[in-house]
Amino acid sequence: MAEPDLALATTVVELARRAGAGQCDVIIRESLESKVQVRLGEVEQLIESGSRSLGLRVITDGRTAVCSTADLDPAALARFARETVDLAAISAPDECAGLPAASETPVPLRDGLQLYDESLANLSVEEKVHLAVTCEAAARGADARITNSGGASFSTRIAEVSLANSNGFAGRYPATAVGLGVEVMADDSDGKKRTGGWSSSERSLHRLLDAEEIGRIAARRAVMQLGARKVGTKAVPVVFEPVMAVALMANLLESATGSALYRGATFLAGRVGERVGSSLLNIIDDPLLPGRLGSRPFDGEGVGVHRTALIEDGIFGGFLFDVYTGRRTGNRTTGSAVRGVESLPAPGPSNLIFEAGSTDPAAIIAGVEDGLYLTTLFGFGFNPATGDFSRGAAGYWIEHGELAYPVTEINVSGRLETMFAGIDAVGNDLTWFGSAAAPTIRVREMTVSGL
Amino acid sequence: MPDPATAAIEHFARYNIDSAMMSSLLSVALSHGGDFAELFFEHRTSNAIAWEDQQVKSAARNVARGLGIRVVKGDAIGFAYTESLDPAAMRRAAETASRISSDAERPVAIDATPEFRGTSFYSNDDPAASRPPADKVAILERADRAARAYDPSIVHVEGNFGDEMKHVLIARSDGRVSGDVQPMLRFAVVATSQKDGTNRLARKSGAGRLGLEYFDGIPPEEIAREAARMAILQHQAVEAPAGTMPVVLAAGESGILIHEAVGHGLEGDFNRKGTSNYSGRVGESVASPLVTVVDDATIPNSRGSINVDDEGNFTGRNVLIEGGTLLGYLHDEMSARYFGVAPSGSGRRETFKSYTMPRMSNTFMLAGQSNPEDILRSVGRGIFCAAYSGGQVNISNGDFVFSVSEAYLIEDGHITAPLRNVTLIGNGPDVLSKVTMVGNDYRLSTGTWTCGKDSQSVPVGVGMPTVLVSGITVGGTKVG
Numbered sequence: 001m002a003e004p005d006l007a008l009a010t011t012v013v014e015l016a017r018r019a020g021a022g023q024c025d026v027i028i029r030e031s032l033e034s035k036v037q038v039r040l041g042e043v044e045q046l047i048e049s050g051s052r053s054l055g056l057r058v059i060t061d062g063r064t065a066v067c068s069t070a071d072l073d074p075a076a077l078a079r080f081a082r083e084t085v086d087l088a089a090i091s092a093p094d095e096c097a098g099l100p101a102a103s104e105t106p107v108p109l110r111d112g113l114q115l116y117d118e119s120l121a122n123l124s125v126e127e128k129v130h131l132a133v134t135c136e137a138a139a140r141g142a143d144a145r146i147t148n149s150g151g152a153s154f155s156t157r158i159a160e161v162s163l164a165n166s167n168g169f170a171g172r173y174p175a176t177a178v179g180l181g182v183e184v185m186a187d188d189s190d191g192k193k194r195t196g197g198w199s200s201s202e203r204s205l206h207r208l209l210d211a212e213e214i215g216r217i218a219a220r221r222a223v224m225q226l227g228a229r230k231v232g233t234k235a236v237p238v239v240f241e242p243v244m245a246v247a248l249m250a251n252l253l254e255s256a257t258g259s260a261l262y263r264g265a266t267f268l269a270g271r272v273g274e275r276v277g278s279s280l281l282n283i284i285d286d287p288l289l290p291g292r293l294g295s296r297p298f299d300g301e302g303v304g305v306h307r308t309a310l311i312e313d314g315i316f317g318g319f320l321f322d323v324y325t326g327r328r329t330g331n332r333t334t335g336s337a338v339r340g341v342e343s344l345p346a347p348g349p350s351n352l353i354f355e356a357g358s359t360d361p362a363a364i365i366a367g368v369e370d371g372l373y374l375t376t377l378f379g380f381g382f383n384p385a386t387g388d389f390s391r392g393a394a395g396y397w398i399e400h401g402e403l404a405y406p407v408t409e410i411n412v413s414g415r416l417e418t419m420f421a422g423i424d425a426v427g428n429d430l431t432w433f434g435s436a437a438a439p440t441i442r443v444r445e446m447t448v449s450g451l
Numbered sequence: 452m453p454d455p456a457t458a459a460i461e462h463f464a465r466y467n468i469d470s471a472m473m474s475s476l477l478s479v480a481l482s483h484g485g486d487f488a489e490l491f492f493e494h495r496t497s498n499a500i501a502w503e504d505q506q507v508k509s510a511a512r513n514v515a516r517g518l519g520i521r522v523v524k525g526d527a528i529g530f531a532y533t534e535s536l537d538p539a540a541m542r543r544a545a546e547t548a549s550r551i552s553s554d555a556e557r558p559v560a561i562d563a564t565p566e567f568r569g570t571s572f573y574s575n576d577d578p579a580a581s582r583p584p585a586d587k588v589a590i591l592e593r594a595d596r597a598a599r600a601y602d603p604s605i606v607h608v609e610g611n612f613g614d615e616m617k618h619v620l621i622a623r624s625d626g627r628v629s630g631d632v633q634p635m636l637r638f639a640v641v642a643t644s645q646k647d648g649t650n651r652l653a654r655k656s657g658a659g660r661l662g663l664e665y666f667d668g669i670p671p672e673e674i675a676r677e678a679a680r681m682a683i684l685q686h687q688a689v690e691a692p693a694g695t696m697p698v699v700l701a702a703g704e705s706g707i708l709i710h711e712a713v714g715h716g717l718e719g720d721f722n723r724k725g726t727s728n729y730s731g732r733v734g735e736s737v738a739s740p741l742v743t744v745v746d747d748a749t750i751p752n753s754r755g756s757i758n759v760d761d762e763g764n765f766t767g768r769n770v771l772i773e774g775g776t777l778l779g780y781l782h783d784e785m786s787a788r789y790f791g792v793a794p795s796g797s798g799r800r801e802t803f804k805s806y807t808m809p810r811m812s813n814t815f816m817l818a819g820q821s822n823p824e825d826i827l828r829s830v831g832r833g834i835f836c837a838a839y840s841g842g843q844v845n846i847s848n849g850d851f852v853f854s855v856s857e858a859y860l861i862e863d864g865h866i867t868a869p870l871r872n873v874t875l876i877g878n879g880p881d882v883l884s885k886v887t888m889v890g891n892d893y894r895l896s897t898g899t900w901t902c903g904k905d906s907q908s909v910p911v912g913v914g915m916p917t918v919l920v921s922g923i924t925v926g927g928t929k930v931g
Contacts, residue, residue: 450924
């Protein structure tokens with residue numbers, strides 16, 4: 001029987017200390033993963049595997065190194081610890097580098113976060129295949145115009161994260177994830193294929209969207225794009241469906257971390273406490289919501305976590321920090337360190353919530369005379385330093401308050417701050433997508449480029 | 452120095468992986484039948500040095516090793532991997548992968564004599580992975596000094612030096628064994644220019660499958676000054692026009708457009724499933740007659756080059772579109788079998804933890820006849836795109852989008868104001884049909900291009916001559 005992960009993490013902390021590490025922390029990630037992919041009703045892929053790997057961060061006199069290995073043999077680990085300690089010597093001293101103070105890591109291990117679904121371990125291959133087949137069949141059967149399928153897949157991950165550091169912190173938590181998704185196609189009259197995809201990811205099976213429902217949504221999204229055309233170039237109101245509002249929040253986060261702040265790479269620098277959007281705008285980072293994908297009892301450095309208001313009634317509340325970026329900018333960690341086995345911690349979101357408003361989504365559309373209902377964004381056109389936003393898009397044109405026809409091959413652009421200031425309606429339809437949630441929102445004016 | 456295939460065999464012999472072990476694992480993999488099985492052993496060591504505030508911020512080393520086992524049965528695969536090269540763990544992975552099939556056992560015997568093509572497309576004589584960190588820190592120092600000396604507005608410089616050495620060994624149930632030793636060097640500089648209290652950042656990177664001799668060709672100072680120049684330029688950039696207009700794509704980096712708008716749609720898996728906009732169109736005209744597109748994994752030291760693909764097939768130069776006519780697709784074993792053609796050496800995977808798919812290597816458009824200056828002069832009003840920060844495509848219909856990090860207005864045949872926030876949006880086949888001039892100045896980009904597909908990243912190369920497209924939608928902010 002191999003040493004349990006948390007005990008092993010503590011052992012490696014001690015090995016590094018003995019090799020000369022000033023401070024150090026060790027993260028171990030162990031997971032069992034499975035994926036079933038089906039296409040046209042037949043199994044296309046069965047994937048099943050386990051992995052266990054370890055990351056060690058050493059900080060000696062402010063000099064930092066981070067190394068990872070999957071060779072967890074005791075002799076190999078002793079050598080690995082020595083090599084990591086030696087590697088730190090090539091770094092320059094940085095007074096901001098260091099572990100969290102012991103007072104920042106109270107970690108009363110919280111119950112009730114519901115991060116683990118025991119039922120996933122007992123799912124048979126047949127049950128997984130059945131869910132994927134059901135989902136795909138629902139998508140293909142939802143409309144006669146669906147002509148092809150990219151397949152449906154069902155995946156599970158059963159994982160455990162263990163973290164220990166030389167200040168005496170030691171914590172672990174098991175966590176699961178489960179996902180189901182499908183993509184189907186319809187043929188347009190001009191020969192173009194219109195794709196529609198939908199998926200659901202959660203920590204537990206019972207929260208997952210119904211397989212047939214996922215299929216029907218995917219089919220609807222493909223069929224509704226039939227006959228899509230370009231539109232002329234103009235400045236118009238843009239309605240973001242909930243999943244698009246989530247995409248907008250993800251762009252905001254690139255500008256709202258301590259990393260962007262200390263690098264001078266954010267348009268939000270110096271704006272804490274100032275108005276950065278309409279008073280309808282409220283964005284929250286909340287790691288303590290039971291059962292959500294972004295929830296965690298402590299962050300990637302073992303710091304206790306809490307709810308943070310990023311934007312409240314349009315006022316910017318502040319950045320997300322890990323220990324380093326907090327110290328570097330004269331702030332404190334917000335418990336937002338995200339940490340992979342191979343890399344240094346960096347601040348990032350947990351669960352992001354664009355808080356719901358009071359308007360019915362239908363009323364938000366009804367309030368648009370001539371504008372865009374956005375259902376697809378693609379490309380990476382966001383500059384966190386300036387807030388410039390310019391991304392490829394597709395959706396429906398709104399005429400006289402109603403969805404009139406599908407549009408494609410267009411681009412939407414603006415400045416994030418101007419867009420936020422122009423949010424003039426927020427829906428009451430808060431919808432979750434993995435670790436983020438948002439309602440329908442409307443931005444008063446953006447540039448739509450087309451013909 | 453042995454050839455890379457032999458070197459890979461010798462490397463894994465240290466873990467007691469020999470002919471007998473590979474035969475035994477493949478027999479377990481086919482213990483319930485199946486058409487084909489393969490073992491993919493990988494050992495990868497990556498080093499990285501991060502530079503900031505004129506000093507080394509941190510150092511990193513990651514070591515990964517393991518075995519991925521795939522069993523193919525018709526159009527289906529069973530796949531499992533293990534990070535442990537312990538015989539029991541490898542056997543368990545083979546058993547897991549075998550469950551895709553439920554027929555009679557097919558014992559396998561292989562002779563681990565590796566196949567080698569007689570030449571390598573990259574040099575492992577003096578890999579960066581074996582050089583002392585001080586040599587790499589010296590390169591970062593040179594870049595930092597050059598960026599700061601370029602202009603007093605440069606207030607912050609970050610650098611990253613990364614190198615990787617990857618040993619792979621592939622054993623197949625048809626008895627073939629091959630291997631490779633794949634080096635990679637990556638270098639990037641981010642410069643921040645501050646003027647009137649506003650910051651503008653730009654990133655410039657370079658990569659190749661070679662050692663520090665990379666910098667004999669492209670000195671770190673040159674990369675650093677490019678990053679500084681592009682950051683400063685953004686202060687003067689004006690709002691971009693929005694709408695459809697002529698676009699001149701600069702030689703080199705614009706090859707990303709060929710990769711996204713055309714390349715992905717020509718990958719065999721999408722065409723096997725009929726989900727690409729190029730499905731069933733071999734032999735048809737799919738582009739302007741000026742367009743010839745090639746995928747070539749054999750360009751010496753290029754980031755996208757590989758000697759042998761991850762299914763053990765030799766790589767090559769594949770002409771995909773010639774004079775506007777579609778000649779064929781990029782294949783892995785599965786799609787090659789489906790189409791009844793030879794594999795094109797395009798089966799690639801990110802790591803042993805992922806399964807193979809048809810992927811691009813170095814993908815580019817060949818040179819034409821036009822003088823690049825004549826191309827610019829032919830445009831009354833349009834935009835010139837010089838550098839890109841990324842792109843994405845919808846493979847089933849060819850719709851694409853690119854973020855342009857360096858763009859200029861063209862007025863009366865001349866490059867004028869730099870533009871900010873430019874996006875190109877369009878449709879691959881549509882844009883290729885509107886290619887009206889192709890320059891004689893083909894260049895392969897030296898940038899660090901990484902292609903993502905199904906959450907798997909692989910290194911690629913892109914290239915292109917200067918090209919005029921008569922109309923692409925420009926996603927700017929300025930209407931009218």
